[in-house]
Structures are given as structure tokens and as C-alpha cells.
Amino acid sequence: MSDRGNHQDAMRAAQTLAEMQPLLRETAHHLLSEGQVHGVLGFCETVTPGVVTPCLLRQPSECQKLVLNTACYHNLAGYLVGPDGLLKGARAERNAPLAIVARPGVLRTLVVLLQEQQIVREDIVVLGITDNTPIGLKPDVLLGELDRDFVGGSQHEELIARLQAMSTAERAAWWNARFAQCVRCYACRQVCPLCYCEQCVVDENLPQWIDKSDSVASNRTFLLVRAMHLMGRCVNCGACEAACPMHLPLGVLTTLLGKEVQTTLAFVPGSDGTQAPAALGCRIVAGRGEE
Amino acid sequence: MIKSTAFDKSFPKEVMAEPGGEQLVVCSSCGTCAAACVVRQQNPEYNPRRILRMAALGLREKVLSSEEIWQCSACDDCYPRCPKGIHISEVMGAIRQIAIREGYTRPGATAQVNVNRCVACGMCAAACPYEAIKLEEIMIRRSPKRVAQVDPNLCAGCGICNAVCPSGSISLEGYTDREVHDVLLEAMPPDWSGRLLVIICNWSLHAGSDITFAENPPEGVQVIRVSCSGRVTPTFVTTAFDRGAEGVLVVGCDEEECHYREGSRIASGRLQVLGSLLDMMGVDAARVRFTRLTSLDRGKLPTMAQEQQAQLSELGPLDWKGTGGRS
Numbered sequence: 001m002s003d004r005g006n007h008q009d010a011m012r013a014a015q016t017l018a019e020m021q022p023l024l025r026e027t028a029h030h031l032l033s034e035g036q037v038h039g040v041l042g043f044c045e046t047v048t049p050g051v052v053t054p055c056l057l058r059q060p061s062e063c064q065k066l067v068l069n070t071a072c073y074h075n076l077a078g079y080l081v082g083p084d085g086l087l088k089g090a091r092a093e094r095n096a097p098l099a100i101v102a103r104p105g106v107l108r109t110l111v112v113l114l115q116e117q118q119i120v121r122e123d124i125v126v127l128g129i130t131d132n133t134p135i136g137l138k139p140d141v142l143l144g145e146l147d148r149d150f151v152g153g154s155q156h157e158e159l160i161a162r163l164q165a166m167s168t169a170e171r172a173a174w175w176n177a178r179f180a181q182c183v184r185c186y187a188c189r190q191v192c193p194l195c196y197c198e199q200c201v202v203d204e205n206l207p208q209w210i211d212k213s214d215s216v217a218s219n220r221t222f223l224l225v226r227a228m229h230l231m232g233r234c235v236n237c238g239a240c241e242a243a244c245p246m247h248l249p250l251g252v253l254t255t256l257l258g259k260e261v262q263t264t265l266a267f268v269p270g271s272d273g274t275q276a277p278a279a280l281g282c283r284i285v286a287g288r289g290e291e
Numbered sequence: 292m293i294k295s296t297a298f299d300k301s302f303p304k305e306v307m308a309e310p311g312g313e314q315l316v317v318c319s320s321c322g323t324c325a326a327a328c329v330v331r332q333q334n335p336e337y338n339p340r341r342i343l344r345m346a347a348l349g350l351r352e353k354v355l356s357s358e359e360i361w362q363c364s365a366c367d368d369c370y371p372r373c374p375k376g377i378h379i380s381e382v383m384g385a386i387r388q389i390a391i392r393e394g395y396t397r398p399g400a401t402a403q404v405n406v407n408r409c410v411a412c413g414m415c416a417a418a419c420p421y422e423a424i425k426l427e428e429i430m431i432r433r434s435p436k437r438v439a440q441v442d443p444n445l446c447a448g449c450g451i452c453n454a455v456c457p458s459g460s461i462s463l464e465g466y467t468d469r470e471v472h473d474v475l476l477e478a479m480p481p482d483w484s485g486r487l488l489v490i491i492c493n494w495s496l497h498a499g500s501d502i503t504f505a506e507n508p509p510e511g512v513q514v515i516r517v518s519c520s521g522r523v524t525p526t527f528v529t530t531a532f533d534r535g536a537e538g539v540l541v542v543g544c545d546e547e548e549c550h551y552r553e554g555s556r557i558a559s560g561r562l563q564v565l566g567s568l569l570d571m572m573g574v575d576a577a578r579v580r581f582t583r584l585t586s587l588d589r590g591k592l593p594t595m596a597q598e599q600q601a602q603l604s605e606l607g608p609l610d611w612k613g614t615g616g617r618s
Contacts, residue, residue: 060602200458264563
């Protein structure tokens with residue numbers, strides 16, 4: 001291999017997570033020791049091999065703990081918002097922004113959160129990983145480029161095609177067997193960075209739109225209403241499906257929702273930061289959606 | 292009898308000085324606007340021609356204190372029909388601006404924000420056809436919080452914000468979630484054996500036969516009325532299914548005739564997506580149908596309901612509870 005070839009290799013963006021990990025540690029160390037950020041939100045190893053945990057590092061010396069692998073599927077943007085969000089409270093109390101490690105799905109989530117004015121761009125330093133899809137946010141530090149995000153996205157195309165080929169009755173039976181498994185733990189809602197409402201409709205008693213017992217009908221309603229609340233917002237990051245203890249194929253619903261929003265609203269959430277938010281379908285292209 | 296001494300000659304000039312109000316000068320009082328007016332079809336007392344005429348004559352107090360100036364929802368059905376090309380909703384807006392300055396406020400229901408629950412996601416502000424909602428920082432228990440704030444003088448009372456709010460923080464008086472839920476439960480009691488729920492926009496009901504149908508629906512059909520089809524949320528539909536309905540027909544206005552500009556367009560898109568998700572879950576999309584009762588379709592509501600009932604018969608019973616059969 002010639003020198004030139006090696007040089008080219010060094011210049012191209014990292015294409016595997018393993019390649020990106022040293023750059024991540026180095027960048028995090030630099031940002032913290034220079035005082036450019038007050039913390040780095042990423043993933044650390046746990047005592048169990050192969051299991052990672054989200055972590056907020058504040059010391060440069062801790063940066064060697066940072067890891068980047070396919071177990072890092074959690075959507076860290078969720079930690080920024082909600083009543084206990086890391087960016088909540090008086091901005092003056094923090095004298096530097098927060099760095100966040102963001103895979104493509106998380107980058108798109110950040111775009112939606114910025115559009116919905118839940119976070120301020122100056123408050124975050126994005127250590128981003130892109131893929132071949134349009135993303136409406138340029139990372140401050142590009143860690144690398146993947147062919148496709150390792151979780152979420154269109155991972156369910158085959159299953160969706162198979163389900164759509166079924167008769168309605170077959171599809172109902174297939175889904176009802178899965179709705180029956182839902183234990184209504186609301187993990188999907190808890191991990192969703194866009195479910196940042198302080199009071200959720202499923203916890204509401206007056207009126208109680210969604211029965212709290214875990215029957216097939218109420219579980220279906222819960223997942224349906226949750227999907228509709230994410231209409232034009234869900235970026236299909238895959239966090240809900242990854243969090244589901246019953247392994248329900250929630251990605252089928254989020255993928256289908258994304259497709260429907262694209263056809264009805266001509267809108268792909270998170271793909272363009274300059275667009276106005278779709279506001280749950282109020283931005284509908286005229287003439288579409290007609291039965 | 293109106294005496295000419297009651298005329299305030301400066302009032303037309305005052306209206307014309309407001310943005311949009313300058314068009315008052317060309318009105319020839321032909322009354323074409325009144326013939327096209329959706330509000331007038333519901334409330335014969337309302338007459339845009341008369342308001343413009345009174346303003347041009349200078350009946351200042353009578354115009355400013357009138358409730359009618361607030362009833363124009365800027366659907367702009369009259370605008371393309373006016374032979375003088377007057378954008379009447381803009382003239383109405385100019386008159387309202389003067390009324391607001393004079394201390395008059397909009398009568399009737401407007402959207403209310405529960406600031407404790409509001410998370411300032413901005414959905415309502417983006418959805419509002421009247422730009423009546425702004426996100427503002429206010430003090431709550433001595434700490435600042437960004438929340439949605441409604442300008443009651445701009446709010447036309449459509450309830451689109453209510454339907455779009457994910458956290459249930461903004462509601463339209465008269466059509467709040469609680470009120471609609473109560474209406475739904477009352478319409479479909481636990482022993483209800485009907486199959487079809489019709490949710491109809493107040494403004495699409497014109498013809499006497501349609502109103503009679505809505506007030507006395509036939510066996511197996513229930514009808515509830517909403518402020519606008521854009522007020523309909525997926526939870527209305529799931530509640531109907533929970534109560535044993537096998538199908539829902541949402542009736543809105545023609546896109547061009549929508550009293551609240553965007554309502555029927557929003558409803559049609561939202562229900563389209565809802566239908567697709569339901570279809571994926573094994574509930575035929577055809578069970579939830581959005582249809583338009585345009586001004587040319589007067590009297591067709593009973594037929595539309597019959598068609599949907601026929602569609603439901605064709606689809607067969609709905610196993611909403613997932614027990615393999617109706618239980």
C-alpha cells in the first residue's frame with residue numbers, strides 16, 4: 001500500500017463505529033479540558049460485557065470510558081427535554097453548552113426538538129454520525145458516516161410488505177396476538193424524546209380516553225394514539241422498539257407513520273431544519289388525503 | 292329610523308385608515324357577500340353587507356358594539372364573489388381593530404390555555420388558521436415559563452388547536468375534551484346497539500333535512516356535532532369503537548368553503564393517516580371515513596350515512612376487542 005493510499009484512508013470519514021470511538025474520546029477530552037462544554041452525554045461500558053449505559057461525563061479524565069457500538073441505540077436526546085431535562089433551568093447557571101453523541105436518528109430528533117423550540121442550538125455541541133439520509137442539522141463534530149443507522153429507520157420493510165399482503169382478518173389476528181402481550185409499562189413513551197409532555201393523555205382520568213386495563217382494545221388504542229401524537233414528528237429513531245420489554249414490533253407502526261406523513265404531508269421529520277414543524281398534520285399539502 | 296345626525300362622518304375615514312379597511316370606499320352594497328356568507332346560513336341576523344353599509348354611513352357606536360363584527364371567520368367565501376373585489380374579512384378585521392382599541396372584546400367561546408400543563412411545543416400556534424396563538428414567557432409561581440397564549444380577539448373558536456395539542460393543555464370552551472367525551476358517552480351508552488357514529492361539523496349543516504337527520508338519527512346511527520371537523524381527534528374514533536360502533540363517518544365542509552379556513556383540510560389528512568394505521572392493525576380503513584357535505588350537497592347527509600352503513604354491512608362485524616367475535 002502506497003503512502004498516498006494511507007493518506008486517503010486517513011482523510012475519509014470513519015465508516016464503522018469502532019473507527020469512530022477513538023475520535024469520540026479524543027474530541028470529548030478536548031472539549032471538556034478546554035472548557036468548551038460543561039458535560040458530554042454519551043455511552044459508557046457497564047460491568048456486564050456488551051451492555052452500555054447512557055452517561056454524563058464532566059471530567060476530561062473520564063473520557064476513556066466512552067464507547068461507541070451497536071448497543072448505543074438509546075436516544076440520548078430524551079435527556080435534554082421534559083421536566084427533568086438536562087437543559088432545563090436558568091441558562092445562566094451553565095456557562096458552557098452540553099455535548100451530545102448523536103447517531104443519525106438522534107440527529108433528526110434534535111432537528112425536531114429545535115423546531116419545536118424545546119432546545120436551543122447554542123446549548124448543545126453535537127458529536128454526530130450521519131448516514132445517507134437527509135438530516136436537517138450539521139454536526140459540530142462529525143464522528144463518521146455510516147451506510148445506514150444501526151437502529152430504527154426502515155428496518156421493517158420486509159415485515160410491512162408481508163403484513164400488507166395479508167387479509168385484514170389475518171392482520172388483525174397477527175396484531176391482536178401482539179397487542180395482548182403489551183403490559184402497558186409505557187417504556188416506549190418514557191424513552192421517546194418527543195413524548196416530553198408533562199401530563200400524558202394516557203395518565204388522564206378526566207376524561208379517560210384510553211382504558212388503563214391492558215386489554216387488546218385499550219393497548220391498540222394506546223399505541224394508535226401515541227403514534228398519532230407523533231404524526232409529522234416521529235423520526236423513526238427506533239428507541240421505542242428497542243425499549244419494549246415485550247419486543248413488540250413498534251417500528252412497523254413508526255415506519256408506516258413516516259411513510260403516510262411523507263405521502264400526505266410531503267414532509268420527512270428531521271430532514272430539513274428550515275421547514276416549519278408539521279404540527280401533527282396541520283401542514284397538509286392541498287388536495288392530498290382525499291378519500 | 293336612523294337620523295342623519297347620528298352619523299359620524301369621520302368613522303368611514305377611521306376604518307379606511309386601518310390596513311385592509313381602505314376597501315370600504317368601493318362597496319356598492321349589492322349584497323352578493325351576504326348571499327355567499329356561511330355564517331349567514333346559520334345565523335340569518337348576520338349580514339356583512341349591512342355592516343359595511345353602516346360603517347360607510349358612519350354609525351360608529353352601532354358598528355363597534357355589534358356582535359356581528361366578530362362573527363366573520365374569514366373563510367373568504369364572499370371574497371371571490373364580490374364584484375368590486377373587496378376582501379370583506381380584511382375590512383371586518385379593520386373594524387375589529389378599532390373596536391379592540393375602544394375596549395370591546397370578542398363575545399363567545401375562545402380557546403383557553405392550561406398554563407400548568409402547557410409544554411410550549413408550538414403545535415397549536417402552527418395549526419391556528421388565525422395566528423391567534425403565540426408562545427410567550429409568563430411568570431407562574433414566581434418562575435418564568437414559556438407557554439401558549441391566545442389572543443381572544445383573533446381566536447375564531449374553531450378548536451383546531453384543541454385537537455392538535457398532544458398534552459391536552461388548550462381547549463375550546465363548549466368543545467373541551469371533557470365536554471366532547473361526555474357527549475360521546477351520552478350518545479353511545481353502554482347498552483347502545485348501533486353501528487355508526489357520525490361526527491359532523493356545525494357549519495356543514497345547512498339543509499333542514501340534514502339538521503333533522505342530525506337531531507333525530509335513525510336506528511343504529513348516532514350523530515354528534517363539533518365546532519369544526521378539524522376538532523376531531525383519533526380518540527373520538529377509538530371511543531366510538533370502544534362503545535361498540537363499527538364505523539365512524541366524519542363530515543366536514545368543502546375545502547374551499549371551510550368556515551375556519553383549514554379545518555376540513557386538516558381533518559381529511561389526519562383521518563387518512565389514522566385510517567392507514569388502523570388498516571395496518573387489522574381494522575379496515577373504510578370504517579373511518581371522512582366526507583364533505585358541501586353547499587351543493589344539501590340534504591345528502593342521510594344518503595351519506597346510509598352509504599357508510601352499507602359499507603359496514605359489507606365489511607361485516609368489527610372485532611375491536613380482539614376476542615374473535617363481538618362480546
